[in-house]
Amino acid sequence: MATTQQRTDHRTDHRVTFAVLCVGVGSFSLLQSMVTPVLATIERGLDTDQATVTWVLTAYLLSASVFTPIVGRVGDKVGKERMLVVALGALAVGSLLAAVAPSIGVLIAARAIQGVGGGVLPLTFGIIRDEFPRDKVAGALGTSAALLAVGGGIGLVVAGPIVDALSYHWLFWLPMILTATAAVTAHFFVPESPERAPGRINVGTALLMSAWLVALLLAVSQGHSWGWGSPTTVGLFVVAAVVLPVWVWAEARSDSPLIDMTMMRIPTVWTVNLVSLLFGMGMYSMFAFLPQFLQTPDEVTGYGFGASVTVSGLLLLPQTVATFVAGLASGRLAARYGSKAMLVAGATLTSLGTLGIVLAHDHVWQLLVESTVLGLAFGLAFAAMSNLVVDAVPQTQTGVASGMNANIRTVGGALGGAVLASVVTAGHRPDGFPVESGYTHGFTLLVVTSALAALVALAVPVVKARTHLVPGPQADAESALVAGASGN
CATH class of the missing domain: 4.10.860 (DNA Excision Repair, Uvrb; Chain A)
Incomplete structure (x- = not known):
């Protein structure tokens, strides 16, 4: 059996690997949110109706929810680098097809192909754990996890300017160029992991x-x-x-x-997954409904700011910057205070920031402050969730554990968005806009889910970070340790 030293000879510098991974994660998260503000533009451009155009979002959601854990698990078994190229390639092909789509049906199919790229997330976390020096893992995981929220925020910021200056087709051309470049770079520069999970698919x-x-x-x-x-x-x-x-x-x-139920019963894993579900309800719902609130014409409804798609995106820029800053700082903060403390802080700040929006939303500066608090919260919580899950499972299950965590967060976002849509639109004004109380009641619900997330986070058991292990008796011993921690 090759020694660890022999296997790590001539491997790519981890900083090059990290740059490739960040491009992949950033592109996937951009595609999650960038299309949302311009659905009306796509509806007109492809001569379709509102009910049909929403499938542009739904197809992506369904595909990503299915493929994120599956691609992560396949990567654990056949090689993370190999599957990273496949996931990035799917993003590139789907983006190309979406950019040239002549009809809404083709665009929906393209979005489903893009969803396969959800596997980039668990593969990224697995590669970081396999390849990075132990003291760099927490910071790299935190930054890459924060990019999920950062990309979502940037997508809302840049969608309007891109469509105004070019066309909605460039919402797909730009990610296509980035992901195609990342796929080629990953093939040549990202090393293949020596870790393999045994068994068939x-x-x-x-x-x-x-x-x-x-x-x-x-x-x-x-x-x-x-x-x-x-x-x-x-x-x-x-x-x-x-x-x-x-x-x-x-x-x-x-x-x-495919998904080891013993792993899912590890106390740290299932409690963090529950936090992810509750946290996803708040974060993704905020991404969807805060821009709508900003765009509501105040001279007609008496609330909102009448912002355009472009201006509402720019108003959320401080939130995006705060998320990125928190993600960069998360490694050092976790080393000093622990990832559990960061998760509790992130969920608590989410609840406080959302409560601020409920109580004070009459002036732009109020929403700027509150959304910036939310940005800090998102960056801290995303980083902490990824670190806690990765540290709690054997190295051969990093991909599937991270994939399920991301997937559960997506399910939470879908549930939260659906519930919030029902609450916000429960009462309508004669002009068709929701009444102001619809937003305040909806955001109050998110205060509750975020507070529940903070309470569950307090119950997350702390697992000491695991060191890199080579296959063999040590890895078997680690699996036995995790099984014991789960009570089996």
């Missing part, structure tokens, strides 16, 4: 997981327009409720599970 449980995820997210994302009591919506919820326990049962009995 369990196709059956992958299909079961895909079935309940798609049923749940499709019902949640479309229920508002279909009607929460419609046969289609109710039927999808029933499918999700039936298939989910079947999937858990099948994974628990499998000798080669």
Whole structure:
């Protein structure tokens, strides 16, 4: 068996690897949010209707939710670098197809292909853990995790100017160029991980997981327009409720599970995943509804600021900068205070910042201060969640554990967005705009979910960071240790 020294000879400098990974994560997160502010423009450009154009978002959500954990697990088994190139390639191909799409159907298909790129997230975390010096792992994980929130914020900022100066097609051309470059660079410069998870790829449980995820997210994302009591919506919820326990049962009995239920029962893993669900409800809902609030014409409704898409994005720029700064600082803060403390602080600040919006939203400077607090919170919490999950699982399960954590956060975002849409639009003015109380009630709900996230974060057990292990008896001993920590 090759020694660690032999395997690490001639490997790429970790800083080069990190630059490639950041481009991939940043591009994926941009594509999550950049399209949202310009759906009306796409609707007009492709001569479609509002109900159909929302599938541009839904297709991406469904595809990413399915492929994020699957690609992460395949990377654990066949090689993270190899699958990173595949994920980046899917982002590039999907972006190219979206940029030249002649119809809404082609654009929706392109967005589904882009969703495969969700695998970039768990693969990035796994490669960092495998390749970086131990003292650099926490900072690198924090920065790359914060890029998820940063990219979401930047997408809202740049969407308007790009469409105004060029066209909505460039919302896809630019990510295509970035991800294609990153895919080629990853092939040549990102080293292949020596770590491999044993066993085969369990196709059956992958299909079961895909079935309940798609049923749940499709019902949640479309229920508002279909009607929460419609046969289609109710039927999808029933499918999700039936298939989910079947999937858990099948994974628990499998000798080669896609998602190891023993790993999911590790106290640190399941508590952080619960925080991710609650935190995702608040963060992604804020990304969706705060720009709408800013764009509401105050001279008509008596609230809002009548900002354009471009101006509302620029008003959220301080939030994005704060998220990036918090992500950069997260490594040092975690080393000094611990990732658990950062997670509690991030969730608490989210609750306080959202409460500020509920109580004081009549002046621009108030929202600037409050959204900046939210930005700091997002950066701290994203970094802490990634560090806690990565440190809690064996090295051969980093990809799938990170993928499920990201996936659960996405599910939380979908749930939060659906609930908030129902609350905000529960009452309408004669001019069609929501009443102001709809926003305040909706944001109050997010205060509650964020406060619950902070309380759950207090219960997260602290796991000592694991060192790099080579395959063999040490790795087996580590797996036994994790199993013991989960009570098995």
